[in-house]
Amino acid sequence: MGEHRRDIDIAVIGAGVLGLATVDSLARRGADVVCFDGRVPGSGLSGGLTRTFRHRHDEERHVALAVEGRAGFAAWERRSGRVLIGDEGAVYAGMGPADVKGLALHGVPHYFAPSARQDEIFPVLAPVDGPLLVDPGAGAIRAKHTISALAGWAGDRIVQADIHSVTVPRDGQGVEVQTTEAIYRARHVVIAAGTEVPRLAAGVGFDIPLEARLHVRPHFRVREDAAGKTLPCWVDRTGAYGETVYGSPIGDTGKYVVGLIGTDVDIPFGPDGALPPGSSTEDQARRVISYVRRAMPGLDPEPVGVRVCVMTKLPGGSDALRAWHTDGVTAVAGHNLFKMAPVLGELLADSAQNNRLPEKLAEAGAGSLVAS
Known part of the structure; x- marks a missing residue:
């Protein structure tokens, strides 16, 4: 040396x-x-309090990695003695049989629930047309833990x-x-x-x-009439309420985080830390709040917090x-x-x-x- x-x-x-x-x-x-x-x-x-663990991906190879990842989290839980992924499950709107081929191929339990069961499955939602895809083995990752x-x-x-x-x-x-x-x-x-x-x-x-973008995730308090109920992770690709979004409970805090999905929703974030002229993360926040007000009446639409995080994306x-x-x-x-x-x-x-x-x-x- x-x-x-x-x-x-x-x-x-x-x-x-x-x-x-x-x-x-x-x-x-x-x-x-x-x-x-x-x-x-x-x-x-990796910052923040929560992430969504979900099995469903467009690429079946990624479904396979998610299955192995879930088993790995279970091993971490045994070693740490702490819950690292909750049992909330995940619910999707706007999915059909073609979207679950990877789940079926890798034996991931899932089912389509009729809209009549919506209140039972996700009690904070406004009415959603069509069946809901349920991934019961999904849940909210306790990121900090x-x-x-x-x-x-x-x-x-x-x-x-x-x-x-x-x-x-x-x-x-x-x-x-x-x-x-x-x-x-x-x-x-x-x-x-x-x-x-x-x-x-x-x-x-x-x-x-690799491209870096700023992404806004407002946090909302669950209203009293839904407090104490299990709220699943959420993916809405229908656009019926003006946006496509994802959401996740924040552990047992009584708060729920919602963010936008889409190629046009995040703000390019330069290597010098500068935003493009005229851009603002407030626009994202307002869009999320508008969605929650219309689509998720079980949440108080006035945010109680917000996380502005950097996301990385590849062309694929x-x-x-x-x-x-x-x-x-x-x-x-x-x-x-x-x-x-x-x-x-x-x-x-x-x-x-x-x-x-x-x-x-x-x-x-x-x-x-x-x-x-």
Whole structure:
């Protein structure tokens, strides 16, 4: 080891849910791993109180990953002794038989409920035409509890340091990670750093077309007549009430979060942190409030809070997932990946240990494997 650097086996960049899941998997295998992040664990894309765990995806391969992710969450629950996914289930409006092929293929329990059962299934809703798709094994992820458990298991493997760059050194020995605290040389680096993935991965030759956007999620209080009732996660693709949305209960707080779905709803967020001239997140919030007022009378339409979060998207669609690999480096990016964190953590750990992208990860998105 040179006096100017520290040699390690595996470096994981990013202490969000994917990075921490990767660290946990490697640590349980006895690997020498260090996790780097300049912020408190879970402060980036993994921030907030809740996420929706759902099995349904357009890609059947993603359904398979979600099934494995659900089993992984159950294992985390047993280890932590805490509920990490509630039993609320998920309900969809605007879905038909073609939308559940992946669920059927992978044996995920689901059913279509007639509109006559709407009040029983989701008591805060205004009338919705057509049947509702129910995924009883879905539920609201307790995001902070999940991050807390993973960070606790990682312990002092987490180093709070900003990452300047990831590069292949001139001598070709390992991968160099420049941080604010020290220079590290690793045998393998996993980049799971959210919005920072394109910048950091560019140092080893990856051109990652990841786009960052601001997304608004107002929180609403459940009215007294619906208080205490189980409210499922919600996806409305009908547009009958003016918007397509998703929603989720926030644990047992008596609050419910709603956000917009669509290609035109989020605001591009530049690498310099600037919004396009004339744009405002208030427009998103007003649209959500208008939807809740019309479609969800069981919620008080005056928000009691709001989270403005950064979302990342790839060209492949709203649930796109891709991984990139070259000798000594694996990078991962996508959208709505929290629910798949347990299985993705195992796959990224495999990649780090074997210096090869696992087949499941290579197949998760078209053109995933990139060699240089």
